[in-house]
Amino acid sequence: MIDFRSDTVTRPTQAMRDAMANALVGDDVYGDDPTVNDLEQWAAERHGFESALFCSSGTQANLLSLMAHCERGDEYLCGQQAHNYMFEGGGAAVLGSIQPQPIENEKDGTIPFTKLAAAIKPDDAHFARTRLLSLENTINGKVLPLSYMAQAREFVNQHNLKLHLDGARVYNAAVALGVDIKEISQYFDSMTVCLSKGLGAPIGSLVLGDKAFISRVRRWRKVLGGGMRQAGILAAAAKIALTEHVDRLADDHTNAKTLAEGLNRVPGFKVNTDVVQTNIVFAKVDPTIDQPALAAKLKEKDIIITPGNPMRLVTHIDISGDDIDTFLKELDIALA
Numbered sequence: 001m002i003d004f005r006s007d008t009v010t011r012p013t014q015a016m017r018d019a020m021a022n023a024l025v026g027d028d029v030y031g032d033d034p035t036v037n038d039l040e041q042w043a044a045e046r047h048g049f050e051s052a053l054f055c056s057s058g059t060q061a062n063l064l065s066l067m068a069h070c071e072r073g074d075e076y077l078c079g080q081q082a083h084n085y086m087f088e089g090g091g092a093a094v095l096g097s098i099q100p101q102p103i104e105n106e107k108d109g110t111i112p113f114t115k116l117a118a119a120i121k122p123d124d125a126h127f128a129r130t131r132l133l134s135l136e137n138t139i140n141g142k143v144l145p146l147s148y149m150a151q152a153r154e155f156v157n158q159h160n161l162k163l164h165l166d167g168a169r170v171y172n173a174a175v176a177l178g179v180d181i182k183e184i185s186q187y188f189d190s191m192t193v194c195l196s197k198g199l200g201a202p203i204g205s206l207v208l209g210d211k212a213f214i215s216r217v218r219r220w221r222k223v224l225g226g227g228m229r230q231a232g233i234l235a236a237a238a239k240i241a242l243t244e245h246v247d248r249l250a251d252d253h254t255n256a257k258t259l260a261e262g263l264n265r266v267p268g269f270k271v272n273t274d275v276v277q278t279n280i281v282f283a284k285v286d287p288t289i290d291q292p293a294l295a296a297k298l299k300e301k302d303i304i305i306t307p308g309n310p311m312r313l314v315t316h317i318d319i320s321g322d323d324i325d326t327f328l329k330e331l332d333i334a335l336a
């Protein structure tokens, strides 16, 4: 199968399966799992934070972070397109009594500081208390520049806010910028990292922050039913994702560029290659093309796409350069 739906569809490698089979485990709710403890200690150091927590998903990692930064009646500033506003079921409001204050993202994914400043509420009983700015990098495959993140740090310092990064795909950002992950993480009070997206672990995300913050995160994780027992089985694969699968993200980015350029040669498809900065391609598709029929034809050739306009195609560890060529060939045939 050549599956373009998401970078979450990857299967664990043999090395991951071996590590999972052989992992030393214990009850992590008691703090007894040596493989989880190793991952959390290693990850804290690697990303330049005091502490880390392994949890089940990116959505949970964001929710725990928001609940650990904000109390009932507080609010967080975020992008209108932010995953933790748009695509997490309103969890912060539903489960945390925290109000989101979304602000329109610019085309490049940034949020203008003038608009952010204007959205900060005065200290007055009419208003929610503005506590946090939450950014996302990459956002829809686009990379926020280091200079923007540095300015965001200055902004939150000036306004006495905390700064969170939804870093589900932060390693794609680091690889695209050609910098060590700490060049990005240094600006943030907290950061989440998805290990089951481009990095190829089967399950798991990290929350990173200082000791006091992570102990609040750990508490909320238990409250939300996210305490896991012999989770070392998962942490073993997660460690390999972080140690072995980072540099190869550059291949996904190259493949996405090749895919974008190839699609621009297909009648009825149009990609703005300027915004293909990492592993996500958005193609505008001529509305006369019957996309469900196209998807069905490609499925017969073991190729999976998600119909949509724009159509989103994501490259990952289980899609090779040859697979891109195969897809473009089969797409031409299916459209003929």
Ligand SMILES: *Cc1c(COP(=O)(O)O)cnc(C)c1O
Pocket (backbone or CB within 6 Å): 056, 057, 058, 059, 060, 062, 083, 084, 136, 138, 166, 167, 168, 169, 194, 205
């Ligand atoms: C996928 C994603 C998440 C959520 O991760 P899940 O593991 O799917 O819950 C959060 N933020 C961003 C930016 C994402 O792309």
